[in-house]
Amino acid sequence: MADERIQRVTMPKWGLSMKTGKIVEWFVAEGDTIAKGDDVVDIETDKIAGTLESPVGGLIRRIIAEPGADLPVGAVLAVVAPSEVADVDVDAVVEEAKAAIASGALEEDEGPQPQLVEVGGHTISYLTLGEGGEPVVLVHGFGGDKNSWLFVQQPLSEDRAVTVLDLPGHGASDKDVGDGSLDTLAGVVIGFLDALGIGRAHLVGHSLGGAVIAAAAKAAPDKVASLTLLAPAGYGEQADAEYLRGFAAATSRRELKPLLGRLFADESLVTRQLVDDLLRYKRLDGVDKALATVLDTLLTDADTQAIDTPALLEGVDVPVTVVWGESDRILPPPDGVGERVAAGHMLHMEAANDIVRHLR
Amino acid sequence: MARSITYREAINEALAQEMERDPSVIVMGEDNAGGQGSPGEEDAWGGVLGVTKGLYHRFPGRVLDTPISESAFIGAAVGAATGGLRPVAELMFIDFMGVCFDQIFNQAAKFRYMFGGKAVTPVVVRTMWGAGLRAAAQHSQSLLSVFTHIPGLKVVAPSNAYDAKGLLIQSIRDDDPVIFAEHKMLYNVAGDVPEESYAIPFGEANIVREGGDVTIVAIGRMVAMAQDAATELASSGVECEIVDPRTVSPLDTDTILESVENTGRLVVVDEANPRCSLATDIAATVAQDAFGSLRAPIQLVTGPHTPVPFADSLEDLFIPDAAKIAGAVKTAVDYAR
Numbered sequence: 001m002a003d004e005r006i007q008r009v010t011m012p013k014w015g016l017s018m019k020t021g022k023i024v025e026w027f028v029a030e031g032d033t034i035a036k037g038d039d040v041v042d043i044e045t046d047k048i049a050g051t052l053e054s055p056v057g058g059l060i061r062r063i064i065a066e067p068g069a070d071l072p073v074g075a076v077l078a079v080v081a082p083s084e085v086a087d088v089d090v091d092a093v094v095e096e097a098k099a100a101i102a103s104g105a106l107e108e109d110e111g112p113q114p115q116l117v118e119v120g121g122h123t124i125s126y127l128t129l130g131e132g133g134e135p136v137v138l139v140h141g142f143g144g145d146k147n148s149w150l151f152v153q154q155p156l157s158e159d160r161a162v163t164v165l166d167l168p169g170h171g172a173s174d175k176d177v178g179d180g181s182l183d184t185l186a187g188v189v190i191g192f193l194d195a196l197g198i199g200r201a202h203l204v205g206h207s208l209g210g211a212v213i214a215a216a217a218k219a220a221p222d223k224v225a226s227l228t229l230l231a232p233a234g235y236g237e238q239a240d241a242e243y244l245r246g247f248a249a250a251t252s253r254r255e256l257k258p259l260l261g262r263l264f265a266d267e268s269l270v271t272r273q274l275v276d277d278l279l280r281y282k283r284l285d286g287v288d289k290a291l292a293t294v295l296d297t298l299l300t301d302a303d304t305q306a307i308d309t310p311a312l313l314e315g316v317d318v319p320v321t322v323v324w325g326e327s328d329r330i331l332p333p334p335d336g337v338g339e340r341v342a343a344g345h346m347l348h349m350e351a352a353n354d355i356v357r358h359l360r
Numbered sequence: 361m362a363r364s365i366t367y368r369e370a371i372n373e374a375l376a377q378e379m380e381r382d383p384s385v386i387v388m389g390e391d392n393a394g395g396q397g398s399p400g401e402e403d404a405w406g407g408v409l410g411v412t413k414g415l416y417h418r419f420p421g422r423v424l425d426t427p428i429s430e431s432a433f434i435g436a437a438v439g440a441a442t443g444g445l446r447p448v449a450e451l452m453f454i455d456f457m458g459v460c461f462d463q464i465f466n467q468a469a470k471f472r473y474m475f476g477g478k479a480v481t482p483v484v485v486r487t488m489w490g491a492g493l494r495a496a497a498q499h500s501q502s503l504l505s506v507f508t509h510i511p512g513l514k515v516v517a518p519s520n521a522y523d524a525k526g527l528l529i530q531s532i533r534d535d536d537p538v539i540f541a542e543h544k545m546l547y548n549v550a551g552d553v554p555e556e557s558y559a560i561p562f563g564e565a566n567i568v569r570e571g572g573d574v575t576i577v578a579i580g581r582m583v584a585m586a587q588d589a590a591t592e593l594a595s596s597g598v599e600c601e602i603v604d605p606r607t608v609s610p611l612d613t614d615t616i617l618e619s620v621e622n623t624g625r626l627v628v629v630d631e632a633n634p635r636c637s638l639a640t641d642i643a644a645t646v647a648q649d650a651f652g653s654l655r656a657p658i659q660l661v662t663g664p665h666t667p668v669p670f671a672d673s674l675e676d677l678f679i680p681d682a683a684k685i686a687g688a689v690k691t692a693v694d695y696a697r
Contacts, residue, residue, distance in 0.1 A: 114361065125361070172361045175556075252564050254614065272570050283526060283558040 007056040009078040015150025023065045046273040061090045072106040119191040125172035126165040133160025141207025145171030151352030169290030180293035186215035204228040214312045226319040234309030236334040241303035248291040265327035265344035362554045368547040370521040374528035388424040389450025430460035438468040441483035451487040468537040469512030480535040491668045492545040500668035502632035507539045508609045514538045515609040519583035521551035526560035543580045565612035571599030575619040578629040588682035624655035625692040634662040656695035659688035
């Protein structure tokens with residue numbers, strides 16, 4: 001009989017490609033009482049390191065995963081149970097967890113896979129996790145893809161449906177961006193909601209994605225329950241044009257890696273795997289043209305921002321939240337606009353737990 | 361979307377996608393279609409190890425069987441390239457280069473230069489290399505350095521399925537003659553490969569693993585051996601950086617030098633014979649351009665200066681393995697002036 005008082009903290013799945021995670025450091029010890037949402041452990045994936053917030057609250061009876069251990073998604077890392085649960089019952093759960101890791105059964109569960117949908121002549125790749133609630137749709141930025149939400153989508157999907165998509169020209173969607181204009185990209189997002197039968201959604205957009213969802217809200221306000229703009233494009237004129245143009249043009253690791261450091265407050269987050277994944281994307285046929293086209297939507301010939309997001313939002317009667325990473329070097333945060341978290345431009349990766357709290 | 365396919369399937373997919381995209385791409389070689397007199401569709405061999413299987417059926421008239429006369433059909437491919445096609449010719453084993461070498465090194469390699477840049481020769485010679493298949497001395501060699509010696513040729517040696525597809529697409533689109541060397545022991549090794557077309561630029565090494573203690577430059581099948589060695593060495597606290605050049609001509613010397621500048625130690629792993637080889641070439645480049653960074657003598661892990669033996673036990677001894685690589689790394693790390 002499973003004792004419902006025994007709860008498990010398991011290895012999270014941060015993004016589609018994550019198969020294992022490495023335990024870096026525990027912030028809690030056996031015998032500590034934790035609350036749901038407390039930072040419990042730092043975990044390193046092949047892309048980036050993140051902090052796991054506890055999905056459960058209670059007394060930590062056992063910590064199973066040692067620092068340095070590389071464990072599959074779903075592996076039990078710690079066991080939480082009230083003190084009245086007998087040690088023998090807790091140890092039975094520990095043994096079961098170790099057996100599951102040893103058997104290799106966990107590695108074979110691939111979990112949900114992305115789907116394709118046709119939207120106005122574009123093939124769009126997307127992935128939905130969770131169900132119920134008012135749906136949330138997350139839209140990445142320039143050169144990004146749905147995997148950039150790796151630390152956000154899973155925790156947010158615990159009590160509602162959360163969908164990530166690849167914009168045209170990005171990720172696993174087709175690489176034809178048409179004229180690459182904001183209206184075109186916003187039209188794809190609206191068409192995507194229709195294609196999935198989503199009547200109304202909370203839209204969350206990062207960087208270029210922020211401007212795209214603002215344009216979508218202007219075009220179809222009745223479909224938008226709220227807008228959350230993370231380091232959005234189109235606030236002020238300043239932008240790191242050298243980064244944007246350099247990213248679009250780079251063909252080698254040696255060109256790309258130094259640029260990617262500018263995305264983060266902590267440059268050590270740029271791992272070999274992150275650089276390699278971006279190079280693999282950039283080598284796909286059609287990506288160079290797609291990025292060059294969308295670049296013209298982002299930047300003027302004078303290397304200033306070409307988008308004016310506040311102007312798009314004038315008269316749009318939808319709740320808007322704006323959040324910036326305080327150390328953003330790509331799109332410097334304008335004074336007096338929005339909230340701040342401790343991060344660079346990729347705040348949804350670097351300060352993911354703060355962003356999840358904002359979105360809850 | 362990426363999915364897991366083998367090195368063989370990745371090469372086949374690259375050929376099919378380029379033939380689909382560009383009608384000037386043709387495929388030719390011994391048994392590439394089905395062999396003389398066979399019905400040629402369902403039972404087509406697709407080359408001696410089945411790499412071109414299925415293409416004859418999909419691209420009628422564009423997959424040509426050739427006689428067992430390498431000089432004739434490599435010459436025909438070179439000529440067709442100068443005439444506007446993009447032929448991909450299969451030289452069954454790299455060991456057979458001798459019979460068609462004039463067409464490659466004194467014809468194809470020279471046209472761009474001798475005609476003042478007015479002629480291009482976009483031919484790809486796909487060829488199988490390396491030891492391990494119990495195929496004896498005449499079908500097991502690693503003769504890449506012979507091609508690498510010659511200006512005007514590009515020489516490509518993919519170590520995994522992803523690189524095989526992207527590098528073959530780049531080879532076909534490239535306007536110069538390319539020797540595309542497929543390691544015969546890798547054909548059944550699977551890896552994540554995107555369904556879409558993509559091209560990996562030449563001269564762009566892959567950093568397979570990052571580490572601060574030793575740089576291992578490994579070629580072809582030796583990349584996986586180096587990874588095994590690095591995994592084992594990491595447990596004893598030695599962190600290896602593994603550089604896979606992917607193309608040996610052009611060679612990404614910048615990435616190799618940068619890595620050695622960080623680690624101060626170099627181990628080069630190539631299963632070819634040791635003299636006048638890729639290993640000695642890379643070692644010489646580093647000795648000349650990064651001498652000040654070196655904290656230990658450069659270590660070379662290669663086959664011996666012998667033909668590849670036919671006896672299983674001797675062939676296994678011939679080929680570098682993870683233990684030999686780990687030994688060389690330890691020699692470099694333990695070195696004290």
